[in-house]
Amino acid sequence: MIRTVPALKENSVKDNNDMPGHLARRFQQIAVAVFLAEVGDAGFDLTPVQYAALATIKANPGLDQVTLAGLIAYDRTTITGVIDRLVQKGLIERRASPRDRRARELEITDEGRRALRKITPAVEAAQRIMLRGLSAKEGEELMRLLRKAIAAGNELSRAPLRE
Amino acid sequence: MIRTVPALKENSVKDNNDMPGHLARRFQQIAVAVFLAEVGDAGFDLTPVQYAALATIKANPGLDQVTLAGLIAYDRTTITGVIDRLVQKGLIERRASPRDRRARELEITDEGRRALRKITPAVEAAQRIMLRGLSAKEGEELMRLLRKAIAAGNELSRAPLRE
DNA sequence: CGATATTGCTCAGTATGCTGACTATCAGTA
DNA sequence: TACTGATAGTCAGCATACTGAGCAATATCG
Numbered sequence: 001m002i003r004t005v006p007a008l009k010e011n012s013v014k015d016n017n018d019m020p021g022h023l024a025r026r027f028q029q030i031a032v033a034v035f036l037a038e039v040g041d042a043g044f045d046l047t048p049v050q051y052a053a054l055a056t057i058k059a060n061p062g063l064d065q066v067t068l069a070g071l072i073a074y075d076r077t078t079i080t081g082v083i084d085r086l087v088q089k090g091l092i093e094r095r096a097s098p099r100d101r102r103a104r105e106l107e108i109t110d111e112g113r114r115a116l117r118k119i120t121p122a123v124e125a126a127q128r129i130m131l132r133g134l135s136a137k138e139g140e141e142l143m144r145l146l147r148k149a150i151a152a153g154n155e156l157s158r159a160p161l162r163e
Numbered sequence: 164m165i166r167t168v169p170a171l172k173e174n175s176v177k178d179n180n181d182m183p184g185h186l187a188r189r190f191q192q193i194a195v196a197v198f199l200a201e202v203g204d205a206g207f208d209l210t211p212v213q214y215a216a217l218a219t220i221k222a223n224p225g226l227d228q229v230t231l232a233g234l235i236a237y238d239r240t241t242i243t244g245v246i247d248r249l250v251q252k253g254l255i256e257r258r259a260s261p262r263d264r265r266a267r268e269l270e271i272t273d274e275g276r277r278a279l280r281k282i283t284p285a286v287e288a289a290q291r292i293m294l295r296g297l298s299a300k301e302g303e304e305l306m307r308l309l310r311k312a313i314a315a316g317n318e319l320s321r322a323p324l325r326e
Numbered sequence: 327c328g329a330t331a332t333t334g335c336t337c338a339g340t341a342t343g344c345t346g347a348c349t350a351t352c353a354g355t356a
Numbered sequence: 357t358a359c360t361g362a363t364a365g366t367c368a369g370c371a372t373a374c375t376g377a378g379c380a381a382t383a384t385c386g
Contacts, residue, residue, distance in 0.1 A: 020194065020293055021197075022235075023309040025211065026309075026324070027190075027316075028191040029320050030317075031188070035184055037319070048185075052179060066364060075343065077365090078343050081342080102350065102351045102352070103365080130183055131183055132315050132316065133312045133314060143183060150189045153190075153193040157192050157193050158344070211372095212371090227334070237372090238374065240374075241372065242335095244371075265334040265380065266381095321374070322374090
């Protein structure tokens with residue numbers, strides 16, 4: 001820190017804190033950090049998207065990658081790498097679909113099931129920690145407003161949610 | 164889409180939509196897409212972090228990279244690359260500080276100033292669009308709750324806000 | 327003053343996330 | 357059946373973001 005720099009202006013055109021986009025990024029940044037810390041402390045090396053993919057594959061055995069991507073709102077090009085790493089870790093299996101030779105069927109392994117079970121408490125703790133500044137009522141309201149804003153903007157990103 | 168996949172279970176352990184972390188990522192995903200679309204339509208090729216850095220450099224001439232990183236809550240290792248690209252585009256200048264030879268002083272160029280001026284309406288439009296599902300009152304409430312949650316979690320990420 | 331700790335910055339490595347392009351395959355239709 | 361369009365997946369390229377390490381320079385303290 002350079003001590004002799006002039007005092008910061010307080011009247012920027014628009015304060016960062018007034019920008020929904022900035023707040024969105026900050027909240028997400030904290031959410032990811034908390035997730036990785038909690039899951040790491042529990043002894044696992046899983047990222048948020050890897051967890052989401054694993055849980056969704058468990059709940060929908062045999063689904064293909066595009067469907068998976070739609071269910072968790074990730075781009076299919078991103079999912080390719082995520083799946084690679086989950087396979088690498090032995091948590092899922094990827095095999096050609098007998099019905100559609102373009103598609104790959106995804107299946108959770110026993111090890112994946114075990115990891116998911118052990119990791120869930122850490123994931124839930126992370127969700128609480130990232131809302132720790134809010135009352136229960138405020139946390140609910142934040143989630144309601146986020147869901148509403150997201151629903152209205154669903155089609156605006158390349159990877160909309162597909163149910 | 165494989166048509167013969169079994170119907171999706173509705174009773175996952177925890178629906179994605181109930182996870183604050185998932186909602187945070189989705190909202191941020193939409194926010195970035197909207198930002199890039201609006202700014203791109205205005206004829207500019209600037210990312211959200213590049214815009215934030217540019218605006219902050221303009222408001223605080225001569226600041227160093229670590230201070231900049233703290234003001235917009237980015238990791239200093241990320242800022243290095245962002246600054247590289249802003250310099251590359253001719254929007255800012257980076258020069259050695261005469262007071263601290265470790266530090267680099269950042270200054271906006273005339274071209275950077277012009278770009279910032281022309282781009283601001285698009286940035287403001289983007290902020291409105293990402294909240295388009297909410298009433299004005301709800302948008303305010305969402306921002307208040309985000310600010311509150313972020314303040315409580317500020318120190319939980321590697322790149323906390325430093326004012 | 328000199329040893330030590332701290333700070334500013336960069337880099338290598340990894341993982342998201344995106345755009346755009348491409349291949350292989352499937353589906354619908356003339 | 358042959359043609360055309362759509363779809364599943366991958367890839368190259370780029371830009372965040374992070375961890376951890378390292379270098380150079382500054383600050384601190386005995």
